[in-house]
Amino acid sequence: MFPYHPQGYPFPYFNYQRVPHGYYYPPYSEGGWGWWHGALESDESRRLPEQQRLTFVLVHGSWADAHFWDGIAVVLRSQGHAVYTPEYAGHGTDPNKNVTHAMITKSVVDFIIKLNLREIVLVGHSFGGSVIQKVAEQVPDRIKRLVFWDAFVLKDSESVADELPPPTRQGFEQLRAGSKDDTIMLPFPLFRDLFVNTATLEEAKRFYTSVSPEPAKPLFEKLDLKAFYMLPTPKSYVYFYQDNVLPQGEGFGWNPHMSTRLGQFRLIVGDGDHFTDTRTRPDMVAKKLYEAGRD
Template sequence: MPRGYYCPPCYEGWWPCNESDERYFLPAQQRLTFVLVHGSWADAHFWDGVAAVLRSRGHAVYTPEYAGHGKDPNKNVTHAMITKSVVDFITKLNLRNFVLVGHSFGGTVIQKVAEQVPDRIKRLVFWDAFVLKDGESVVDEFPAQMRQSFEQLRASSMDDTIMLPFPLFRDFFVNTATLDEAKQMYLSVTPEPAKPLFEKLDLKAFYALSMPKSYLYFYQDNALPQGEGFGWHPHMSIRLGQSRLIVGDGDHFTDSRTRPVMLAQKIYEAGRD
C-alpha cells in the first residue's frame, strides 16, 4: 500500500476492501481528537470498543466519567455537577481543538459544556442525542405515557434514581440485539440519577454559539419514540441549524458493543472537516 494511504476496515460487507485494488485507496485520515460523552444508564466503558477502533486509526480519544456514574456512589447529583465533571476533565488535561461527541442524555451535557469552553471545541457531534430547547428538561421531550412511566419508576426508588426494567431496555435500547446480547448488556445497566433528567436547562448561551455541529442518526434507534413532535431526527437535529447529518443502521446501545468499527467510522464521518 502506498505510504500515506489507507484501506478502510471492512465491516458488515459495507466496504469492498482489497489491498491490491487501488480503487479503494483513500487519502490518509485526518487525525482528530475526540472527547466522547456517554448517556444515561451507562458509564465511560460504554465507549471502550469505539475508542479502541478510533485510537487504532491514529486518533486521540478521551472518555470522561461524570458525576453520579461509574464508580461514583453519590446519586444525588445535578445537571450542573455532571457538566462540571466534563469541563474539569477537559481543562485539567488542557484539551483543545477536539470533537465533542454526546450520546443520548450526553447531548444535553455537551450543550452545557460548549457554553463553558467554546474556544476549545472543534465540532459538536450529537449521536441520537437530546438537543434541548432553552428552558426544557429531558423528560419534556418524552411522550406523555413514557414520561408517566419514568415518574413512577422515580417514585418507587429509595434514592431518587430510575432503573430501567429489562423489558423496556430490551425493546427500546437494544431492539436489534439477540436476546443473549441484550441480557449481557443489561448486566452493566445501573440506576440513573433522576434529578438531571427533570431539570430545566438555561441554554440561551448555547444557542448564541456559532461552531460546527453534526447530528448522527441511527434508523432503528427506538429509545425515543418517533412521531409528530417527538424523536431524534428531524425533531432534535433541526434545532442545530446549519449542521451535517450522518445516518446509519443501528439502535441506541447495541452497536457500541457489537459493531464498534461501524460506529467509529460514523463518528469519524460526523467529526471530520
C-alpha cells in the same frame, strides 16, 4: 407502569477487571460497561495520515458509564485519533447519586481543562447531548465541532423529561417515586424493546447486566441554553434509524425533531439502535463518528 423484577433476570455480571487499562479516563474507579477484547491499536495499516487525525471527547448518556465507549475508542485510537472518555458525577462507581445536571457538566468541563484539550470533537450520546450543550457554553474555544449521536438537543428552558412521550415520562416518574435514592432503573422489557431492539435476547440479557440506576434529578432539570444557541461552533448529528428510544413523529424522535434545532448541521445516518452497536459493531460506530467529526 414498567414493572421491574430484578430477581427475574439473574444474569451473571461480567468481570470488568479484564478491560485493558488506558481505554477510559474516569475520575472514579472502574465501572460496568466494558467488555471489549479487541486488539487493534498495534495495526499500523489502519492509521490515518496525521492531518486527518482528530481529538475526540466522548460523553456517554444515561444508564451507562465511560466503559460504554471502550470498543469504539479502541477502533478510533487504532486509526491514530486521540480519544478521551470522561466519567461524570453520579455514574461509574461514584456512590453519590444525589447529583445535578450542573455537577455532571462540571465533571466534563474540568476534565477538558485539566488535560488542556483543544480542537476537540465533542461527542454526546443520548442524555449526553444535553451535557455537551452545557459544556460547549463553558469552553467554546476548545471545541472544533459538536457531534450529537441519537442525542437530546434541548430547547432553552427545557428538560430531557420534557422530550419524552407522556406515557414514558409518567412511567419514569413512578419508578423515581418508588426508589429509595431518587434514581430510575430501567425495567428489562423496556430496555430490550427500546434500547437494544436489534440485539438477540442473549445479547440483550448480557448488556442489561451493565445497566445501573440513573440519578433522576438531572433528567428533570430545566436548562438555560440561551448561550448555546448563540454559539457559532460547527455541529453534526448522527442518526441511527433503528433507534427506538424515542418514537418517530408526532412531535418526538431524534431526527429531524432534535437535529433541526442545531440550525446548519451535517447529517450522518447509520443502521443501528441505541446501545447494541457499541458492542457488536464498534467499527461501524467509529466510522460514523469520524464522518461526523472530520473537516
